[in-house]
Amino acid sequence: MIDSKYFLKGFASIRGVRSPAIALGASFIAIGALLKNIGFTIQESIFSTFLTYALPGSLVMAESMIIGASLINIFIAVWLVNARLYPMTVSLMPLLMHKSQPKWKYYLSCHFIAVSSWLIMKDNYEQINKDSRIDFWIGIGVATWSVAIFSTVIGYLASDFLNEDVLIGLAIINPIYFTCMMVGAMKTIKISLSIILGTILGPAFYFVSPEWCILFGGITAGTVAFLIGEINDK
């Protein structure tokens, strides 16, 4: 059903100098502590990371609950901040699809799409034969997802010992990890332009709309980068 050789190879991506474990761990420890502070039980905290497994979404959920937002507002806010998962999925799954593999693997394993696992897969997919890529991906996904759930528990249990200085330190780890991964991914003109323009336009659109800035800024930046890249490739 799942080729264990490739599954384990993917799972092993959690080790080594490019491991996402520290970044994931730090941010989900912070989430665990945050969820405890807003009144979640430990079961609810585990349930939340288990089902959502997307950091900005969990943060938005917590913030919305603190201000007492309605359920429909929570839905819209989370959808907006996590809508980036759509282009991420569309730019990953075609690389993994193979007719010899059953479809349920794709529909279930899309739950593992998050920034860290996505960047690891994008970095490594060329080294894996196309028919085995989905098993490799499921390995990466299970590994990163397990770290997230485990860290939520640690953060929840340790929340009394995490003072503000420690939490601020934990909060910067994830953006730094992502920034370094992105800088490392700048190998073609198109990707480099996408990243540079996104970095400028995302915050720039914040002045127009804080809620929509990621989508507006991202779509504008990505489209401009794509058009320039296509002209350049001709």
Place this chain on the structure above:
Amino acid sequence: MTSNIVLVILITSFATFLSRFLGVLSSENIKETSKIFRWFNCLAYSTLAALIARIVIFPSGLLSEVDYFVRIIVVILSIGLFFITKKNLVYPTIFSAIILSLFNSYL
């Protein structure tokens, strides 16, 4: 404070899974060599970059208590360390946490 935590969790996870699910559905008809795939690839990297830049420049929560200038310095130093250590990701992440905590305590 919104009540019924379980319902909130279910709504949050549904709002999140929706984008992933629709992504797989669309992927069934997209070839990796097609123009639309290349466009979405740019969109994925640019929205990620927009998200990360937003977190660093306009953070919510605890990071917003750190001075803007300090946050930018920490990012630049960490990228420098990333290249010095031949693209090791462990050193810059740990370094950033320690230096930010120190800056925040003593500046």
